[in-house]
Amino acid sequence: MIYDVTIDGKNYRLELVHRDGAWDCRLDGRQVEIDAVLTRRDVLSVISGGKSYEIRRERSGNDTHVWVGITRHAVSIRDPRSLRGRIGGVDDEKGPRKLLAPMPGRVVRLLVEVNSEVEVGQGIVVVEAMKMQNEIKSPKKGILKKLAATPGANVNAGDVLAIVE
Amino acid sequence: MFRKILIANRGEIAVRIIRACREMGIASVAVYSDVDRAALHVSKADEAYHIGPAPAAESYLRMDKILDVARRSGAEAIHPGYGFLSENARFAQACSEAGIKFVGPTAASMEMMGSKTRARQEMEKAGVPFVPGTSRGLISPEEAEQVAHRIGYPVMLKAAAGGGGKGMRLVHHASELRSALEAARSEAQRAFGDEEVYIEKAIVNPRHIEMQVLADEHGNTIWLGERECSIQRRHQKVLEEAPSPIVDGDMRRRMGEVAVRVAQAASYTNAGTVEFLVDQNKNFYFLEMNTRLQVEHPVTELITGLDLVHLQIHIAAGEKLPFLQHDVELRGHAIECRIYAEDPDNNYFPSPGKVTLLLPPAGPGLRHDSGTYEGWTVPIDYDPLLAKIIGFGSDRKQATSRLVRALSEYFVGGIKTNISLFRRILQDEDFIAGRLDTGYLERLLARPAEAVTETAASGQEMAAIAAGLFALLDPGTSNTSSDASSTNGSHSDTADSHSNWKRTGRQESMR
Numbered sequence: 308m309i310y311d312v313t314i315d316g317k318n319y320r321l322e323l324v325h326r327d328g329a330w331d332c333r334l335d336g337r338q339v340e341i342d343a344v345l346t347r348r349d350v351l352s353v354i355s356g357g358k359s360y361e362i363r364r365e366r367s368g369n370d371t372h373v374w375v376g377i378t379r380h381a382v383s384i385r386d387p388r389s390l391r392g393r394i395g396g397v398d399d400e401k402g403p404r405k406l407l408a409p410m411p412g413r414v415v416r417l418l419v420e421v422n423s424e425v426e427v428g429q430g431i432v433v434v435e436a437m438k439m440q441n442e443i444k445s446p447k448k449g450i451l452k453k454l455a456a457t458p459g460a461n462v463n464a465g466d467v468l469a470i471v472e
Numbered sequence: 473m474f475r476k477i478l479i480a481n482r483g484e485i486a487v488r489i490i491r492a493c494r495e496m497g498i499a500s501v502a503v504y505s506d507v508d509r510a511a512l513h514v515s516k517a518d519e520a521y522h523i524g525p526a527p528a529a530e531s532y533l534r535m536d537k538i539l540d541v542a543r544r545s546g547a548e549a550i551h552p553g554y555g556f557l558s559e560n561a562r563f564a565q566a567c568s569e570a571g572i573k574f575v576g577p578t579a580a581s582m583e584m585m586g587s588k589t590r591a592r593q594e595m596e597k598a599g600v601p602f603v604p605g606t607s608r609g610l611i612s613p614e615e616a617e618q619v620a621h622r623i624g625y626p627v628m629l630k631a632a633a634g635g636g637g638k639g640m641r642l643v644h645h646a647s648e649l650r651s652a653l654e655a656a657r658s659e660a661q662r663a664f665g666d667e668e669v670y671i672e673k674a675i676v677n678p679r680h681i682e683m684q685v686l687a688d689e690h691g692n693t694i695w696l697g698e699r700e701c702s703i704q705r706r707h708q709k710v711l712e713e714a715p716s717p718i719v720d721g722d723m724r725r726r727m728g729e730v731a732v733r734v735a736q737a738a739s740y741t742n743a744g745t746v747e748f749l750v751d752q753n754k755n756f757y758f759l760e761m762n763t764r765l766q767v768e769h770p771v772t773e774l775i776t777g778l779d780l781v782h783l784q785i786h787i788a789a790g791e792k793l794p795f796l797q798h799d800v801e802l803r804g805h806a807i808e809c810r811i812y813a814e815d816p817d818n819n820y821f822p823s824p825g826k827v828t829l830l831l832p833p834a835g836p837g838l839r840h841d842s843g844t845y846e847g848w849t850v851p852i853d854y855d856p857l858l859a860k861i862i863g864f865g866s867d868r869k870q871a872t873s874r875l876v877r878a879l880s881e882y883f884v885g886g887i888k889t890n891i892s893l894f895r896r897i898l899q900d901e902d903f904i905a906g907r908l909d910t911g912y913l914e915r916l917l918a919r920p921a922e923a924v925t926e927t928a929a930s931g932q933e934m935a936a937i938a939a940g941l942f943a944l945l946d947p948g949t950s951n952t953s954s955d956a957s958s959t960n961g962s963h964s965d966t967a968d969s970h971s972n973w974k975r976t977g978r979q980e981s982m983r
Contacts, residue, residue, distance in 0.1 A: 319936040362938040380935040437822035
């Protein structure tokens with residue numbers, strides 16, 4: 308299996324094959340000796356070169372992180388054979404960008420009207436959770452094409468609140 | 473002694489009180505709102521009753537419903553915990569009229585202390601040192617301007633009914649005063665149903681140190697040592713410790729004696745906390761009295777060896793304090809970290825949601841008071857406090873190193889928490905040296921986190937390998953994101969990392 312993995316913005320090509328109970332692992336073409344056990348969901352024990360790592364996966368809202376010991380790494384993983392994976396994703400500067408709810412909460416108010424121009428970092432929607440109000444800001448400069456949020460509605464983490472093009 | 477106690481609260485504090493009841497052979501009664509049916513306190517209690525919809529005003533703040541449950545269940549006492557109805561004199565009064573013992577002070581003591589302006593008037597009479605300002609609510613913006621001018625800027629506006637930083641504003645210049653007053657008033661009105669706001673001189677870079685007191689109903693009042701609570705954010709305490717790194721035996725005794733005087737002036741009974749502001753010359757000023765069990769009570773329990781909730785219940789049952797002031801001995805050092813559902817990458821904004829993974833810390837010198845479990849969905853309606861971990865050691869250094877160790881074991885998945893913040897605080901030079909004040913945390917957070925080290929580079933490679941291993945071994949089919957997509961169906965076309973995990977995993981399992 309081949310993956311393109313991005314860790315904290317740095318790209319790696321990872322090749323992983325599980326054969327006869329052992330892992331054949333290559334990172335950017337370099338052989339890495341590993342022994343890995345999934346100890347429970349989202350938790351791995353990896354031994355490499357005599358060193359033991361407890362690795363935990365954090366999945367929340369819109370993103371995934373992997374903790375190696377006490378250090379948190381932003382992770383994205385793609386299968387290079389999959390067309391979808393190659394397209395990239397939400398980080399594309401051109402084209403529409405989605406405004407996603409970073410946490411569950413309740414939409415309190417809308418700060419901008421549909422079809423108006425917005426700047427990067429301009430507040431678009433206010434979401435309240437646990438008695439705190441949070442302005443969800445535009446990811447790019449452009450036109451507010453769609454406003455999916457309505458005041459009073461509950462939203463989940465990752466819900467699309469608006470689209471800026 | 474009571475046979476049955478109702479706990480008018482939720483979360484970790486309800487669990488903590490239920491545990492004390494069980495230890496004392498007392499039956500416990502939980503109450504819960506719509507969104508708390510699956511909450512930990514409900515399953516830990518002996519009995520549980522539904523009291524209404526999610527908003528606190530329709531459930532945990534409904535005195536009538538709670539008293540009705542007490543009557544129906546035959547509870548003889550109500551423990552209010554902290555927050556909600558804990559400092560509501562009307563509730564204490566209503567309990568007393570219903571013939572149900574309120575585990576806390578009398579309505580009269582609470583009224584005196586609950587209004588910060590009235591407390592100041594009484595303390596003035598008792599000769600307690602306090603910060604210059606008004607002892608009455610401000611009548612007009614003009615009055616505020618006059619007083620501020622007289623005592624000098626910066627000034628602090630505070631809600632008379634306040635607590636936890638709500639209805640509080642620091643004002644540096646006369647030009648900001650009017651809008652700050654208006655904001656403080658409306659916040660106070662919303663939070664406490666009372667818009668009375670008073671003014672105080674703001675002490676620059678103060679420490680916040682508080683003294684625990686206990687008073688029985690037979691006139692005995694004692695102090696149990698201080699807690700250093702200077703590490704705060706938005707006026708919310710984040711980390712507390714006992715003893716304070718700057719308080720010596722003499723200062724502790726003086727603070728303790730003032731605290732006892734404060735409690736006696738209010739004819740106070742049960743557990744309470746007298747809060748002080750301490751200036752750079754170690755002068756201390758009375759700030760307010762919290763007429764309830766504090767969130768941070770465990771640090772005092774660990775260094776005194778006492779159980780404050782047990783003692784609260786014994787006192788409420790009319791028993792005498794089982795020891796005297798000179799029997800109280802402090803031993804060791806304890807530090808508490810408040811684990812909040814907050815996103816460190818989003819300015820510590822609350823982050824409720826489903827806890828998909830929970831790896832609690834364990835081992836020597838550690839206490840974990842939690843209201844959370846794996847699989848529980850933290851509701852959006854309440855305080856973001858998930859749990860508290862308290863490290864205990866023979867000295868401050870050992871308590872700190874135990875907490876650092878425990879934090880490296882602690883892991884909460886599915887929602888964001890502030891766990892990483894504590895690693896940063898506990899290893900910070902100023903924290904280690906005990907150089908703390910209420911501005912400490914804001915300053916720490918304004919500094920960029922340490923640069924990436926070499927070990928982090930090898931960590932990145934391991935993270936890359938782990939990402940592939942997870943995709944193969946644990947593609948994952950259920951998490952918050954898939955919950956979101958199932959409710960609004962708008963998530964399936966998002967090419968974010970999340971769906972990539974699942975997609976890659978799914979493709980792999982089909983091959």
